[in-house]
Amino acid sequence: MSDKPVTLAAVTGAHGVAGExxxxxxxxxxDALKPHKRFNEGALTLVKIRSDNKGGAIARFAEVMDRTSAEQLRGTALSVSREVLPDLEKDEFYFSDLIDLAVVTEAGEPLGRVCAVENYGATDIIEIEKADGAKFMVPLTKQAVPGWDDARLTLNADFVD
Known part of the structure; x- marks a missing residue:
């Protein structure tokens, strides 16, 4: 996991006509984005960023000059190298460390892969996609998720949907 870039944000669309x-x-x-000036291995250079007062942000990149270019970035994840981020404390992790991990029960039965990690306020939630494409969510608690490593995430069978 140590060489895997960490995604800090994603472009959801254009803002205005000037390329934001x-x-x-x-x-x-x-504030977590402000210290970073280069994203996606230097492909995007942050010039300015501000809160949108709705939980998101409005940003300007040097490489984006107009609304058309901004719209073309829709869906682009903004990642930085792990080395430029602060060291993690014990029991801390980045959501991106969990994405695409194989999910198994405590007995080792394959369940699928982690496809998303969300937080709706109470606790972190992991979304698991089964081989048949069905998805289900479980809380990221010790009771539901006894643990994980670089290769897989273990799920308590009582939480399998």
Whole structure:
């Protein structure tokens, strides 16, 4: 996991006509993005960023000059190298560390893959996609998820949908 880039935000669309973009934030708010000037291995250079006062942000990148270019970025994840991020405390992790992990029961039975991690206020929630495409969500608690490593996430069978 240590060489895997960490996604901090995603472009949700254009904002205005001058090339600004709207961002969905995956971290601790707009202030978590401000220290980073280069995203996606230097492909995007942050010039300006501000809160949209709705939990997201509005950003301007040097490489984006107009609304058409901004719209073309819709869906683009904004990632940085793990080395530029602060060291994690014990029991801390980045959501991106969980994405695409194989999910198994405590007995080792394959269930699918982690396809998303969300937080709706109470606790972190993982979304699991089964081999047949069906999805279900479980809380990211010790009771539901006894643990994970670089290769797989273990799920308590009582939480399997």
């Amino acid at each position: 973009v709207r961002l969905k934030l995956f971290g601790e708010g707009v």
